[in-house]
Amino acid sequence: METIMRKLSLKLFNSNCRNETSKQRCVVNRVGYPSEYIQQDAGFSLIELIVVILMIGILSAIAAPGWLGFVNRQRLNKAQDAVLASIQQAQQTAKKNKLSYSVSFTTNSANVVKVAVYPSSSSGIALSDNSWQSLGGDLQIPAGSVLLSTNIASPNTIGTAISSTAYVSTTQPNTITFDYMGTLPNPSFGTPPTGSTDAPGLKIVLASAINSVSSSSSVKRCVIVKTLLGSMLTAKDDKCG
Template sequence: MGNITLKLLHTTMCNKDTKERFHPQQDAGFTLIEILVVILMIGILSAIAAPSWFSFVNRQQVNKANDAVFAALQEAQSQAKKTKLSYSVSFRTNSTTKNVEVTIYSTTAGISTWKTLGSDVGANSNQLLLGTNLSSANTVNPTSSTVSYPASSTSTQITFDYMGALPTLPTPPSFGTPIAPSTDPPGLKIVVAVPISANSTSPSSVKRCVIVETLLGTMVTAKDSQCS
């Protein structure tokens, strides 16, 4: 019995020595090199993903703002039809807050209050540029049909008559001169764009716009090069 016990004890000790020899225990945790490699990999992935993410966020912002421009124009047109009065919508950039603002009002009553564009849909309009190709209400700039930045409130007014169309009197609307190779007038454009850099007044290629195309007040949305 004693011999058997000694043999079992000897076998157990040998197995233990073998396990420790081929599977030595190590301290838990990571080495400094492993940590540095992980940090380096995170930095590389961030550098690759960041531009795409910022581009996505910018597109979302201009899409929201442009939806708000379209909704404001539709609201002014609807109010004109409903009340049988001339209604106008104007846009501007607040010189203090840098927010793009909008106001809808009876043309005879005049402007009362301004509202931050797209605030109800989460658009950060203070990060966007407001542009237009108008020189006055319903009139494309006669010397240049291209969009200019920044736009003032006096050059971003679009007015609808009591039928929701563009009034032809006393001054008929001007949709601008066709820009080759197109044979169609550019239309009345209200544009929101991402600036090329922070605090810049020059737009990047990311643009969205609403274009009033006809005397009946037909509106379409466009993007990027179509908003130039």
């Protein structure tokens, strides 16, 4: 009886399939019974594609600023680490070799941050072009993405304000010098601001560039040399001045 009912069902199903339009086809399951109709022209309409594209665009617009901010902060953190390492290298080399060593920072004509660690000279700070290295070496900081500024007017002496650096091939004022004991000879850390007893210190400031190398964002990182013994600390944003 079951076999007869199955044959009748298949005959009825096949008859119905022949009456279907060309846009549909019949699917028979493994036990021989009809299971479902499947659209042969299934896909996305133009409106659906436009909606998906718009959604992707909106989500990208929301996520992009956050991602770019994250990238900028990570880049500044790495650059800050490189500045701190360069200053520490100059101090440690001075103590190790029992000689006066200096570290200088600048930005070259291609807007790439440069650093040099070298023996100091009693006749002034003379640097050859080969003394300069890109900050962080293999960090590959894009040219113009990080702006360098300092409050150093002359070796170990701060000026009246923080200003951007300018590339000078022979004499470089953005310099910190350590003597043979690793201390700072004749430093001037500035006058404490009103309501504070803490002097500004020698600051190397890094900031993210906005649109061009002439303007910077409020996202900053800095290294500050605070004491005669060459104590260093790191800071960020408004604490960098």
